Amino acid sequence: MMNDFEQKLMNQNSDSSPEPNPDEFISNLHGRIEQSYHNKRTAVTGFMLLVIVVFLSTSDIAVSPQANTIYANETEDYFETDFWNVNSDSLQFDETYSEDLAYFLMDEGDLWDTIDLFNEIEIEEEITL
Amino acid sequence: MQNDHELIRKYQKGNLSAFDEIVRRHLSNTIGFFYNITRDQMASEDLAQDVFFKLHKHLKNFRFESALTTYLYRINVNTANSYLTRNKWKNFLHMDQAPDRGERDTELEYEWTRKELWDAIAKLPKKQRAVVMMRIAQNLPYKDISEITGMSVGTAKVNFHHAVNTLKGWLNDE
Numbered sequence: 001m002m003n004d005f006e007q008k009l010m011n012q013n014s015d016s017s018p019e020p021n022p023d024e025f026i027s028n029l030h031g032r033i034e035q036s037y038h039n040k041r042t043a044v045t046g047f048m049l050l051v052i053v054v055f056l057s058t059s060d061i062a063v064s065p066q067a068n069t070i071y072a073n074e075t076e077d078y079f080e081t082d083f084w085n086v087n088s089d090s091l092q093f094d095e096t097y098s099e100d101l102a103y104f105l106m107d108e109g110d111l112w113d114t115i116d117l118f119n120e121i122e123i124e125e126e127i128t129l
Numbered sequence: 130m131q132n133d134h135e136l137i138r139k140y141q142k143g144n145l146s147a148f149d150e151i152v153r154r155h156l157s158n159t160i161g162f163f164y165n166i167t168r169d170q171m172a173s174e175d176l177a178q179d180v181f182f183k184l185h186k187h188l189k190n191f192r193f194e195s196a197l198t199t200y201l202y203r204i205n206v207n208t209a210n211s212y213l214t215r216n217k218w219k220n221f222l223h224m225d226q227a228p229d230r231g232e233r234d235t236e237l238e239y240e241w242t243r244k245e246l247w248d249a250i251a252k253l254p255k256k257q258r259a260v261v262m263m264r265i266a267q268n269l270p271y272k273d274i275s276e277i278t279g280m281s282v283g284t285a286k287v288n289f290h291h292a293v294n295t296l297k298g299w300l301n302d303e
Contacts, residue, residue, distance in 0.1 A: 005297045009265050012243065017161035018170045022153045025174065029152065029181055036182070 133197035141189060148188070152181050155201055162205050165266035166212070168243055176212055180204050195276075202267070202277045206259050209266070213251035213258075220248065241300040249299045250292075257292035260285050 098121055105114040131139075133154070139147035159180055163173035183204050191200070241249075250261055259278055263269045271289075275282045 003293075006293050009246075009261075009293065009296070010268070012165060012246065012265050017157075017164035017173070020156055020160050020174060020177075022156055025156060025178070026149050026152055029178055029185075032178065032182055033185055 134193055137188060137191050137193070137197065141191070148185060151184075151188075151197070155198070156181075159201065159205060162266050163209065163212075166209055166247055166262070172212075176208055179208050183208070199273075199277050202263065202269075202273075205267075206262055206277070209262055210255070210258065213247065217248070217251045245300060246296070249296050252299070253292050253295060256280070257288045257295070260288045261292045261296075264289055 098117070102114050102117055105111075105117065131150075133151065136147045136151050140151070156177065159177045160173050163176040164170065167173050167176070180201070184201065191197075250258055250265075253261060256278070260274055263274045263277065269277075271282045271285045274280075274285045278285065280288070
């Protein structure tokens with residue numbers, strides 16, 4: 001037997017609830033599901049990037065400082081500017097080689113050497129003419 | 130017309146429109162459940178969306194041991210529990226700038242408002258709260274409540290009786 005208070009509680013839901021628009025609701029629901037997948041993908045990608053960054057950082061720490069020396073030596077070999085062969089072969093090479101040499105001298109701060117190099121090239125051109 | 134289990138099987142095989150059909154079938158009932166608690170159409174639709182979102186996530190692992198409605202009612206009750214707990218904390222932290230005590234029901238002329246009632250229900254122990262929610266917001270018979278909650282019909286009745294007495298005391302209803 002239901003008492004008065006219980007009856008009042010049961011009367012709480014006597015009102016009719018609003019009729020939703022199913023198409024709109026389903027469309028919103030699909031949007032949310034899609035968003036959830038997108039968030040999941042972003043989180044996984046972010047995690048992978050983090051792992052890669054951490055891996056690269058730790059592997060970089062492990063590399064010895066010898067690498068810098070190797071780079072400097074290689075650069076020197078590439079431009080062939082060890083000052084034993086500058087006088088002997090510079091004028092026999094093409095224009096690109098001369099430019100490379102000039103850039104190198106400029107980088108090294110040897111401005112007068114650079115001007116000398118250009119003068120040498122000009123004299124050489126006059127001689128060959 | 131296909132039954133719920135057939136639709137779930139289709140969905141599990143990759144037919145996404147079967148899920149839409151399930152939503153269409155249970156939408157009105159689910160929104161009605163939350164509307165009886167919130168009296169706010171927007172809030173009830175948001176909560177219903179939470180329910181179907183959870184359903185979408187878990188339906189792939191549905192084991193056909195119970196009816197979909199039973200499964201859905203469990204999600205409804207859990208979602209409503211979270212909503213009531215959230216509201217309880219909101220009230221506790223005074224996050225509402227102007228506390229809304231809810232509209233007094235002039236037709237029924239109760240001594241308490243719906244908001245006061247649901248705030249009180251939020252304070253009930255979990256089992257009692259679940260039974261009260263299903264009885265009041267969904268008008269479910271004790272037999273269905275016992276199936277959903279896994280308690281016996283007698284236990285469900287006792288829980289409801291205790292809850293009603295507690296609420297009566299809290300709401301000072303004579």
